[in-house]
Amino acid sequence: MGISLGLVGLGSFGSAFARLFKSHPQVDRIGLCDREPERIARFAEDPFFQDKFKPSDAYASLDEILKSDLDALAIITQHWLHTPQAVQAMGAGKHVYSAVPLLSVPDGDEILDWCDKLVDTVRRTGLRYMYGETTYYRPSAMYCRRRAAEGGFGDFVHAEGEYLHAFDSPGCDLREVSRQRLAGAAGAEWSEKLKGYRRRGIQDGPMHYPTHSTSGPICVMNAHMSRVCAWGYRNRTGEPYFREGQPDPAGRFSNETAHFLMSNGATCLIREYREIGNPGNEGFRIFGTQGCYRDGTWFDKNGWAPLTAEQMRDPLPDQVLKAFAGADPGVYGGHGGSHAYLVHEFVDAVAGDRMPAITAWDAVRYTAAGVMAHKSALADGEMLAVPDWGDPPGR
Numbered sequence: 001m002g003i004s005l006g007l008v009g010l011g012s013f014g015s016a017f018a019r020l021f022k023s024h025p026q027v028d029r030i031g032l033c034d035r036e037p038e039r040i041a042r043f044a045e046d047p048f049f050q051d052k053f054k055p056s057d058a059y060a061s062l063d064e065i066l067k068s069d070l071d072a073l074a075i076i077t078q079h080w081l082h083t084p085q086a087v088q089a090m091g092a093g094k095h096v097y098s099a100v101p102l103l104s105v106p107d108g109d110e111i112l113d114w115c116d117k118l119v120d121t122v123r124r125t126g127l128r129y130m131y132g133e134t135t136y137y138r139p140s141a142m143y144c145r146r147r148a149a150e151g152g153f154g155d156f157v158h159a160e161g162e163y164l165h166a167f168d169s170p171g172c173d174l175r176e177v178s179r180q181r182l183a184g185a186a187g188a189e190w191s192e193k194l195k196g197y198r199r200r201g202i203q204d205g206p207m208h209y210p211t212h213s214t215s216g217p218i219c220v221m222n223a224h225m226s227r228v229c230a231w232g233y234r235n236r237t238g239e240p241y242f243r244e245g246q247p248d249p250a251g252r253f254s255n256e257t258a259h260f261l262m263s264n265g266a267t268c269l270i271r272e273y274r275e276i277g278n279p280g281n282e283g284f285r286i287f288g289t290q291g292c293y294r295d296g297t298w299f300d301k302n303g304w305a306p307l308t309a310e311q312m313r314d315p316l317p318d319q320v321l322k323a324f325a326g327a328d329p330g331v332y333g334g335h336g337g338s339h340a341y342l343v344h345e346f347v348d349a350v351a352g353d354r355m356p357a358i359t360a361w362d363a364v365r366y367t368a369a370g371v372m373a374h375k376s377a378l379a380d381g382e383m384l385a386v387p388d389w390g391d392p393p394g395r
């Protein structure tokens, strides 16, 4: 028997997952939930959803869907809501898939508090929680995890990870994304709350959305960040995107660069840049004593071998691939084909009552690294310890 699953947040990113979740062969029933009714209607009225969706499974808010008997929720709401909502949902007995970031708010201590609450809730409830980190299922990450498992890297020496997303990227302008996320009921509430951070003099920064850059090195090396020194680059053009809502009239850092020492003794350089001559890039490089991975190529003493995405990907079950082919013309979905893997991994873990691949313990590692990097950048590179919540049970 399959599972029942509710989609909470049907904005631009949630919409990209709706057809995949609905198509998964182990999903029997789909619920739709958003505070903006027209976002539900788009799917509720789509013939593609009719075999698994009933009008009684349309919900006007998270509070409402939590009263349903659905087994699991995929929470793809705005970036300041994910973990408080995930904790609330697990409190109501639901398994949770959460979009990234864990939580992005200006106050790093608040983010660390939610890291604590998240791990505690998963441990206490025993429910399945999965963090929807797209980088984890990019072909390069799957390939490097396999290489690491067979010892191909030797000892890890150094890694680099980056998320470069120019604020004025023609493909995805962050000013427009911000306008869209602030539209609607949830956005209006957040605009009010933001004023409170400003009054308290709290300065935001790009390392508060660190997860695409940190997750590659962390998941491949199966190690975590232990110490950090970081610095920031401050916007010099007066661009309002980096000044609005900030207590310092000079604005926040548009770019932050952090150097970490890791628990395995390797070093790691992480770049989170929002003002950069590169419209968008998520990636990593890993250097070991026996083998290295960079730019889609494996290097070792035998030479080097460029790899295709197909060579790097893990296989998905045939029946899942077939089902997804009807849902999405690209089969795997966006962000390097990671969407299909994320959906399958969560559904299969809930249906099979097992721990999903990307746990709460992983999510807090990806996140705390960024929080401490931002604190270090604000303190002109002071070396700081990065907190850790340990390995997931059974790993």
Ligand SMILES: NC(=O)c1ccc[n+]([C@@H]2O[C@H](COP(=O)([O-])OP(=O)(O)OC[C@H]3O[C@@H](n4cnc5c(N)ncnc54)[C@H](O)[C@@H]3O)[C@@H](O)[C@H]2O)c1
Pocket: 008, 009, 010, 011, 012, 013, 014, 015, 033, 034, 035, 036, 039, 060, 061, 062, 063, 076, 077, 078, 079, 080, 081, 099, 100, 101, 132, 133, 134, 180, 181, 182, 184, 185, 186, 335
């Ligand atoms: N690579 C990635 O992993 C990646 C890429 C893009 C976006 N994201 C993340 O996805 C999230 C969503 O982004 P988006 O652009 O779709 O945002 P969005 O604003 O378009 O959509 C969010 C939706 O959540 C709904 N919502 C908020 N609170 C709710 C509640 N209590 N009950 C029901 N619905 C509620 C809103 O009404 C809205 O429709 C963001 O946090 C973003 O960081 C991740």
